[in-house]
Amino acid sequence: MFASQAASQSVRTTRLCAMKCDDEKPKQQTKRKKPSALLSSDEEDGIRAATPPPTKKKAETKKIAAANGKDKPKATPTPTKAKPASRKAKKDDDYEEESEASGSESEDDEEEDVKPTKKSATKTKTKEAVKRPKKRPKLESDEEEVGSPSNLKARAAEVADPPKPKFDWAAKAARLAARPVASGSKAVPEPKTMDCLMGLTFVFTGELSSFSRDEAIDIAKRYGGRVTLQPSSKTSYVILGDDAGPAKLKAIEKNNLKTLNEDQFLNLIATRVGPSGKGGKVDEKLAAKMKKEQRAIEEGAKELEQRERDQAKAAKKAQTSGSAPKAKPVDASTQLWTQRYAPQTLKEICGNKSQVEKLQQWLHDWPNSLKAGFKKPGKNGMNVFRAILITGPPGIGKTTSAHLVAKLEGYTPIELNASDARSKKLVESSTNIMNQSLDGWMGGGDATNAAGIKITEKSCLIMDEVDGMSAGDRGGIGALNALIRKTRIPIICIANDRTAQKMKPLQGSTFSLTFKRPEAATIRSRIMSIAFREKLKVPANVVDQLINSAQSDIRQVLNMLSTWKLSSDSMDFDEGKTLAKLNEKHTIMTPYNVISKVFGPYTFSPTSKETLSDKMELYFHDHAFIPLFVQENYLRALPNRLKNLDGPPKVLKHLELMDKAASSISDSDLIDSMIHGPEQHWSLMPLHSVSSFVYPASLLYGFMPQYSKEPGTAISFPQWLGQNSKGQKLSRQLSETQIRMRLKVSGDKAEIRQSYLPALFPHIVKPLMDDGVSAVEEVIDYMDEYYLNKEDWDTIVELGVGDKKDDLVLKKIAPTTKTALTRKYNSTEHPVPFHKAVDLGKIPKKLTGGPAPDLEEAFEVSHAIDWGS
Numbered sequence: 001m002f003a004s005q006a007a008s009q010s011v012r013t014t015r016l017c018a019m020k021c022d023d024e025k026p027k028q029q030t031k032r033k034k035p036s037a038l039l040s041s042d043e044e045d046g047i048r049a050a051t052p053p054p055t056k057k058k059a060e061t062k063k064i065a066a067a068n069g070k071d072k073p074k075a076t077p078t079p080t081k082a083k084p085a086s087r088k089a090k091k092d093d094d095y096e097e098e099s100e101a102s103g104s105e106s107e108d109d110e111e112e113d114v115k116p117t118k119k120s121a122t123k124t125k126t127k128e129a130v131k132r133p134k135k136r137p138k139l140e141s142d143e144e145e146v147g148s149p150s151n152l153k154a155r156a157a158e159v160a161d162p163p164k165p166k167f168d169w170a171a172k173a174a175r176l177a178a179r180p181v182a183s184g185s186k187a188v189p190e191p192k193t194m195d196c197l198m199g200l201t202f203v204f205t206g207e208l209s210s211f212s213r214d215e216a217i218d219i220a221k222r223y224g225g226r227v228t229l230q231p232s233s234k235t236s237y238v239i240l241g242d243d244a245g246p247a248k249l250k251a252i253e254k255n256n257l258k259t260l261n262e263d264q265f266l267n268l269i270a271t272r273v274g275p276s277g278k279g280g281k282v283d284e285k286l287a288a289k290m291k292k293e294q295r296a297i298e299e300g301a302k303e304l305e306q307r308e309r310d311q312a313k314a315a316k317k318a319q320t321s322g323s324a325p326k327a328k329p330v331d332a333s334t335q336l337w338t339q340r341y342a343p344q345t346l347k348e349i350c351g352n353k354s355q356v357e358k359l360q361q362w363l364h365d366w367p368n369s370l371k372a373g374f375k376k377p378g379k380n381g382m383n384v385f386r387a388i389l390i391t392g393p394p395g396i397g398k399t400t401s402a403h404l405v406a407k408l409e410g411y412t413p414i415e416l417n418a419s420d421a422r423s424k425k426l427v428e429s430s431t432n433i434m435n436q437s438l439d440g441w442m443g444g445g446d447a448t449n450a451a452g453i454k455i456t457e458k459s460c461l462i463m464d465e466v467d468g469m470s471a472g473d474r475g476g477i478g479a480l481n482a483l484i485r486k487t488r489i490p491i492i493c494i495a496n497d498r499t500a501q502k503m504k505p506l507q508g509s510t511f512s513l514t515f516k517r518p519e520a521a522t523i524r525s526r527i528m529s530i531a532f533r534e535k536l537k538v539p540a541n542v543v544d545q546l547i548n549s550a551q552s553d554i555r556q557v558l559n560m561l562s563t564w565k566l567s568s569d570s571m572d573f574d575e576g577k578t579l580a581k582l583n584e585k586h587t588i589m590t591p592y593n594v595i596s597k598v599f600g601p602y603t604f605s606p607t608s609k610e611t612l613s614d615k616m617e618l619y620f621h622d623h624a625f626i627p628l629f630v631q632e633n634y635l636r637a638l639p640n641r642l643k644n645l646d647g648p649p650k651v652l653k654h655l656e657l658m659d660k661a662a663s664s665i666s667d668s669d670l671i672d673s674m675i676h677g678p679e680q681h682w683s684l685m686p687l688h689s690v691s692s693f694v695y696p697a698s699l700l701y702g703f704m705p706q707y708s709k710e711p712g713t714a715i716s717f718p719q720w721l722g723q724n725s726k727g728q729k730l731s732r733q734l735s736e737t738q739i740r741m742r743l744k745v746s747g748d749k750a751e752i753r754q755s756y757l758p759a760l761f762p763h764i765v766k767p768l769m770d771d772g773v774s775a776v777e778e779v780i781d782y783m784d785e786y787y788l789n790k791e792d793w794d795t796i797v798e799l800g801v802g803d804k805k806d807d808l809v810l811k812k813i814a815p816t817t818k819t820a821l822t823r824k825y826n827s828t829e830h831p832v833p834f835h836k837a838v839d840l841g842k843i844p845k846k847l848t849g850g851p852a853p854d855l856e857e858a859f860e861v862s863h864a865i866d867w868g869s
Contacts, residue, residue, distance in 0.1 A: 185209075185210050186209075186210040186211075186262070186263075186266065188219055188266065188269065189266055189267075189269055189270035190270070191223055191269050191270065191272075191274075192270075192271070192272070192273050192274075192277055193273055193274035193275075193276050193277035194223060194224070194274070194276070195223065195224040195274035195275060195276050196223050196224070196268075196269055196272045196273065196274040196277075197220060197223040197224045197225035197268070197269065197272065197274070198223075198224035198225070198274045198275055198286075199224075199236075199275075199283055199286040200225050200226065200236040200237065201225070201226045201227075201228060201234055201235050201236045201237075202220050202225050202226070202227050202228075202235070202236065202237055202238070202239060203227070203228055203229070203230065203231045203235050203237075203238045203239070203248065204216055204217060204220075204227070204238075204239045204241070205238060205239070205240060205241065205244040205245050205248040205249075206240055206241025206242050206243050206244035206245070207241045207242045207243055207601055207602070207605055207607070208239070208241040208242075208262045208607065209241070209242075209262055209607075210262060210607065211262070211607060212602065212605065212607040212608050212609055213602050214602075214609070215607070215609070216239065216265075218577075219269070221541050221544070221545070221573075222541070222573050223269060223274075224274060224541060230248070230251065231248055231251040231252055231255060231257055232251070232255065233255045235255070235257055236258070237257070237258050237259065237260050237265075237268075238252050238257050238258070238259045238260070239259075239260050239261070239262070239265050240259050240260070240261060241261075241262065243601065243640075243643065275287075275290070293525065293540075296525055296529075297525060297528045297529050297532050298529075298532065300525065300526065300529030300532075301529045301530075301532040301533040304341060304529065304530065304533050305533060307344070308340075336559075336562070337530065337558040337559070337561070337562040338555045338558050338559065341530050341558065342400060343397070343400055343404060344404070345404075346360075346404065346405075346408070348526070349397055349400070349401055349404070350397065350518050350522050350523045350526050350554060351396065351397070351515075351516070351517075351518025351519070351522045351523070351552075352392075352396070352397065352401070352515045352516065352518065355390075355401075355513050355514070355515055356401050356405060358380055358382065358513060359388060359390070359401065359402070359405050359492075359513060360405045360408065360409065361378075361379070361380065361382075362378075362380075362382045362383065362388060362490075362511075363405060363406065363409040363411065363460070363490055364409055365378055365383050366490050368383075369383040369384075370488065374386060381511075382511045385509070385510055385511040386484055386485070386487050386490070386491065386509070387484040387487070387490070387491040387492070387493060387506075387509065387510045387511075388490075388491075388492050388493065388510060388511050388513055389466075389493045389494075389495065389498065389503075389506055389507075389510035389511065389512050389513065390402065390492065390493070390494045390495070390513045390514075390515060391494075391495050391496065391497065391498040391512065391513070391514055391515065392496070392514060392515030392516060392517075393496065393515075393517055393551065393552075393553075394496055394553065395550070395551075395552070395553030395554060395555045395556055396515055396516075396517055396518060396552060396553070396554070397515070397554065398494050398515050399415075399462070399464055399494055401515075402462050402492045402494060403415075403462065406460040406462070406492075410458055411458045411459065411460035411490070412458060412459050412460065413460050413462050414459055414460065414461050414462065415462040415463075415464055416461070416462070416463055416464070417463075417464035417465050459489050460489065460490050460491075460492065461487075461489060461490070461491045461492070462491075462492045462494065463480060463491065463492070463493045463494065464494045465494065465495065465496075466480070466493045466494065466495045466503070466506070467495040467496055467497050467500045467502060467503055468495075477502055477503075477505055477506070478505060480493070480506070481505040481506055481509055484506070484509045484510065485509055493506060493510060498512060498514070517551060517552040518552050519552070520543075520544045520547040520548060520552070521544075523547050523552060523554055523557070524540060524543050524544060524547065526554075527543050527546075527547070527554075527557055527558070527561070528540065528543055530558065530561070531543075531561060534561075534565055535569060536561060536564075536565050536569060536570070536571070537569060537570040537571070538561070538570070538571050538576070539571075539572075539573070541573060542571055542572070542573055542575075542576035543557075543576075545573070545576050545577060545580050546560060546561075546576060546579070546580050548580075549580035549581070549583065549584045549585065550580075550583065550584075550585050551585045551587060553585060556583065556585065560579055560580075560583050564579060588621055588622075589618070589621045590622075591621075591622055591625045591626050591629045592629075592715050594618050594619075594621055594622070594626055594629075595626070595629050595630065595633055595704060595715055596704055596715065597618065598615065598618055598693070598694075598697040598701070599633075599634075599637045599697055599700065599701055599702070599703075599704035600701065600702075600703065600704060601640055601701065601702055601703060603615065603697070603701060604697065604698050604701040605640075605701075612690075612694070615693075615694050615697075616686060616689045616690065616693075616694060618693070619689035619692075619693045619694070620689070623685065623688075623689070625718070626693060627665075627668060627672075627688075627692040627693060628718035628720055628721065629715070629717075629718055630665065630692060630693055630696055630697070631665050631692075631718070631720070632716060632717070632718040632719060632720070633704065633715050633716060634658075634661050634665070634696050634697075634700055635658060636704065636705075636714075636715070636716075637700040637701070637702060637703065637704050638702045638703040638704075639654065639657055639699070639700045639701065639702045640701055640702035640703075641653065641657065641699075641702070642654055642657075642702075643702075657699045657700055658700070660699050661695075661696035661699050661700055664691050664692070664695045664696050665691070665692060665696060667691050668688055668691035668692030671684050671687055671688045671691060671692075672688060672692070675688060730795070730798065730799060731749075733791070733792075733795040733798075734749055734752065734753055734795065734799070735749060736791070736792070736795075737752065737788065737792045737795055737796070738752045739833075740786070740787040740788060740789070740792065740833055741756065741786050741787060741788070742833075743787055743833050744785070744786050744787070745786075753799065757796050757799060758804075760782075760786070760796060761796065761800070761804060763779075763782045764779050764782050764783055764788070764793060764796065765779075765793075765796065765797060765804075765809060767779055768813050768817050768818075768821065769809065769812045769813055772814055772816075772817045773816060773817050773820045776817070776820050776821050776824050777824070779821065780821075780824060780825055780828070780830075783825075783830075784830050784831055787831060787832065787833045789825075789830065790821075790822065790825050790826075793821075797809055797810065
């Protein structure tokens with residue numbers, strides 16, 4: 001603060017001196033020293049704009065004239081001595097010493113205004129490295145030397161090329177860091193070909209100045225590039241921004257990768273010619289790979305076309321032979337693409353090949369496993385289970401794989417899904433352990449199940465969407481689990497979430513087979529074959545975009561393409577992006593992923609395109625847990641606002657940010673009490689999301705390691721949950737202790753905790769620590785005097801703090817002493833102040849003697865109690 005005030009005062013003094021010199025110019029005969037000031041960068045720019053320096057030619061003319069004695073001063077100036085620059089000023093600005101030295105020689109430069117002595121940032125490093133000797137102060141003895149012809153040429157050269165002060169890189173870096181990031185200031189150049197980045201693999205790290213991370217990745221994919229998360233030996237270029245990741249920088253150095261900045265990346269788009277352009281160079285491996293992929297697409301389209309022809313011939317032949325009922329032939333063009341192009345062979349299934357093979361092997365070994373009583377595990381350990389539980393996200397081929405594998409192994413699939421009633425009674429009547437149902441027999445026909453499907457000796461029950469059983473299917477999970485334990489037919493259960501509460505009965509009786517989302521490259525060939533068959537022109541990068549937006553849901557991608565085909569025969573990148581945005585599938589993120597994202601460097605960066613609504617939406621992924629995660633981990637964040645600070649200013653700024661975040665979290669606690677309080681103001685949920693989540697993250701965003709080997713740095717689970725549970729348990733135990741002690745003391749629960757328990761500690765705990773087993777009887781007598789039982793003794797020990805903490809106390813009590821205390825207490829009778837309702841009807845224990853106190857609330861039973869001795 002003081003430095004800024006001093007700089008402002010210097011600027012005002014400089015301007016006044018300059019104005020005064022201009023006013024007194026015709027009258028002044030003597031030369032005056034030129035004032036010098038240390039200017040900040042912003043003030044320096046303002047002065048440079050307001051007072052432009054005189055031209056070089058004019059300054060040179062005056063210098064030469066003064067040197068020749070044409071304009072000699074009337075009064076000889078007194079000798080001056082250059083003032084040494086202070087250590088602080090020299091540390092801040094290396095040029096101040098030269099300014100003061102040059103100021104002592106400025107007697108012959110009366111018309112010049114104040115010139116800034118800092119060099120522009122556009123000077124090259126070579127020029128900055130040139131160091132000129134500093135001028136010594138001018139003395140009287142130098143008067144003649146100045147005007148001598150021998151020094152005239154050197155003097156003129158010195159005037160033409162003044163000494164260059166040392167460039168202050170620290171000040172320049174601070175000015176650049178203070179500038180706002182120019183979001184959207186750079187336009188994407190027009191490429192020579194739309195596939196100009198084809199065959200290149202990119203990795204982005206750091207923060208770019210004009211594009212957000214998502215925008216930069218989108219640009220690379222738009223022009224055919226491939227983007228990966230981690231650099232490897234196959235990476236073509238790494239695009240570096242500010243604050244690049246240390247791990248990626250090490251990988252770049254290890255693999256000797258090429259790096260580009262933002263401008264070079266845009267220049268690559270403008271200059272490179274892709275394979276589709278003239279003169280475009282394509283790597284031989286890439287060309288062979290592209291030909292192979294195109295050949296696979298065309299072959300896949302031919303197989304689909306041939307399959308439709310064979311199906312049409314088979315249907316026509318069945319109708320002419322009379323083996324099938326006469327019906328109108330199904331037109332393939334009117335079918336949904338999800339039905340028309342459903343996989344009919346294992347080759348056509350996209351992804352999860354190993355899981356499908358395991359399922360097929362289990363069904364193949366089922367007869368042998370049944371004969372062996374499911375006691376032989378087999379190759380994969382699956383043959384000891386009578387049922388398989390397939391779990392995974394929707395739309396990745398779980399049900400299709402189950403039906404296809406059952407048919408290939410000769411089983412008749414019997415499916416029950418969410419559209420069918422699956423209560424306990426219907427599950428038991430639809431099929432039983434003898435592979436038969438009475439429904440068909442009662443109707444006079446063959447044995448069929450409730451859905452009308454004929455039951456054969458090789459039937460396979462497929463229970464789809466098991467985790468979707470609702471109240472209408474009450475008892476269905478239990479009946480299904482009982483059926484699995486005794487079934488004599490294979491059962492395949494399908495669900496989305498294995499960890500659901502209602503799935504627990506099936507976890508012990510089924511083998512878990514997890515299906516994962518297939519990668520975009522695995523699905524791309526199949527989708528492009530279908531598009532080629534339908535004569536729909538869709539580039540590969542557009543297909544990848546649709547697959548990623550649909551979370552690898554193949555059915556959704558086919559529905560999007562079939563809908564688009566009704567209005568157009570082609571789709572470019574922008575159209576695919578719009579279609580993907582309209583049909584985007586949202587997934588629920590875990591609190592760990594939400595915290596890692598919102599405290600990361602991109603959500604609140606100047607180039608981020610996410611709105612406030614998008615950031616609030618992250619809060620609603622789990623509005624109960626995420627504020628607790630923020631409160632637990634916000635101090636672990638490494639704020640981006642501190643990257644240009646160091647030393648005490650950095651610590652002070654960090655404390656300021658943490659203070660603001662803590663105040664906002666405290667305010668959110670008050671809002672939460674209004675939401676979950678008696679009035680339940682649920683309309684305050686958006687406000688709670690901002691105060692508990694968005695605003696603290698906007699202050700401390702930068703870097704939040706989700707996983708780290710260093711203790712105390714990774715995201716941790718909220719400890720408040722465990723501490724709150726422990727506090728409630730201790731509060732209940734303290735309440736029970738206070739109720740029993742009310743016959744002897746009159747304090748409330750807080751007073752019992754603060755005054756009575758510390759006073760009881762030396763009498764019922766300390767003797768066991770000091771005397772051991774010999775103090776057991778004395779301790780029990782003291783407990784009986786206050787109606788305390790063994791659970792109350794444990795509570796008193798657990799509530800200890802400081803040197804009386806339970807961990808320290810229990811270590812000092814020998815195990816034999818604890819055992820003796822428990823045995824002695826359980827083997828003897830003790831007075832009780834009241835009987836609980838659960839004890840009614842039992843033989844009461846011996847009660848304490850003496851008259852009953854006049855406290856009705858001390859008893860929980862209404863009948864009279866004999867207080868005899």
